Amino acid sequence: MVNIEKYMKREIAGVGQEDNIQTVRNLMLKEDISRLLVIEDNKAVGIVTKKDIARRLAQTRAPWQRRPIDKISVSRIMSTELKSLLPDTRLEDTARLMIKESISSVPVIDGDDRLLGIITTTDLIRAFAENLEGVYKNRDLMTENVITANRYHSLYHIVTLMEENSISRVVISDGNKPVGIITVTDLSFLDLNDPKKGLKMKRIMYVRKPQRDSRASYRYVLHSPLTAEDVITENLITTTEDEDCSRTAATMLKNGISSLPVVKNDELVGIITKKDLVKGMAKR
Template sequence: MKIKEIMSSPVYVVSPDETVARARNLMLRHRIGRLVLIENNKPIGIVTKKDISRRLNQAEPEWRRRPIDSIPIRQVMTESLITIYPDATPRQLAGLMVENNIGGLPVVNDKDEVIGIVTKWDMIRYFSELPLKLKVKDMKIEPAVTIHRHHTISHVLYELDSNSSDRAVVLEDNDKPVGIITSSNLAFTEMKSKTGGLPQKEIKMTRKESAAGRKQYRYVREVPLVAEDIMSYPLISVDLEDLATDAAGIMVKEKINGVPVIGNGVMGILTGENIVNAILTL
């Protein structure tokens, strides 16, 4: 099989001078995770959900004062663009992904024109159709980053960065897994306040009843959003004994790039990276 048989097309592209808000909205509208940046009809970079969500938590005073509708994509894009030709194989693609720690590549023709894009999700779909007997427990699943449902988004981003991960399982007080936060949740949340800071919410708190028996309320503003505000739920998960290809099929059906493995608690996460590494050994 060749890359041209599994790549996605058409490719959504943007100019490097368009805004981060425009990129975010395109990703949200088309349910995609990356955009190719084109200048003078040539690909010059790529921007992903992770680029956006990570950059939105940076603390430079100038950045924090600028809302995302005034920041050019050029400031968050990855410039060292790696491409692949349509006649390459999935195994060759897996090698490029692992070697360069990337999740997607534009597919170009001999004129350096973008004709498609291939991502880990395409590789998951390819893997799900292979006649393999591997089980989830054979896939060297990654340890799961876990967070409490009341942790702030800043803490979530810190944990993800510290663990070089792009997803975290959200736990209840009794350590029961109740949801998951991914780069999609972070990038597609309205990640700005009026000053360009991190998102907040308004809560209403009850005060004791008045003499007339009516409850009095006061409003508390500028309360940071927490994990449970943006997590995806109910949680989709797999078991250690499930076939790896079946687990990949669930990921394809649900359009997700990673799925928690649940046993005696959270055992880890089966990710697109695990699947790409497995393809590399086939």
């Protein structure tokens, strides 16, 4: 397989340590990217990702104790333990490094540690689509144990599932039927604050269990945090166990998504993610 020099990005969007999270979010949206290198003197000194932002926004402190994201500097949330590669590194070796270190991007440097570019999982997926047709079916690489939630779980619960299981998405299901998905991108770019009313809340009506010989009564929870149904992406793109993984990779690239639920007779039987495809590349 070819070297990463063919697939790496040479135009690098970066930020400084003193930039704020609002600036980071805006730049990620503008450039349609999920991580930014923190750069000083043409050298990468750290990285900040959507997951870092989602983790910060999901903190459970009271609304009045939360610091506005335009007041939080990149240095407070960035990761500083960076791995780096030379441009002549093979794609499969890059895939092995990403899996071993649980990372989704690696700076590419020259012999003097000067930054040349970045290689990401998306770049590896493009290489997968172009080079590995006929090698794997979805059933060979998919994850069968899918982490799911329902529409009424809180966003804090969703983030907790992501953290505890080291995943970047949670499938929202109705029984065993997938009805939507929430990704770390959805949470990172969610506007949690209403400029007029403060932190967004919703009213939820629930049925109080009736006492003997009395009717059920209804109550409103006046201050309930947002739930999965407020964020869910419902136009779900799915795939099957027998689909060629190179076509799955192409579908991910075409639609700008990082995972596809795998269904059989409309029921959820697994999920295939960019990470699963990278694992497949690492086996080569």
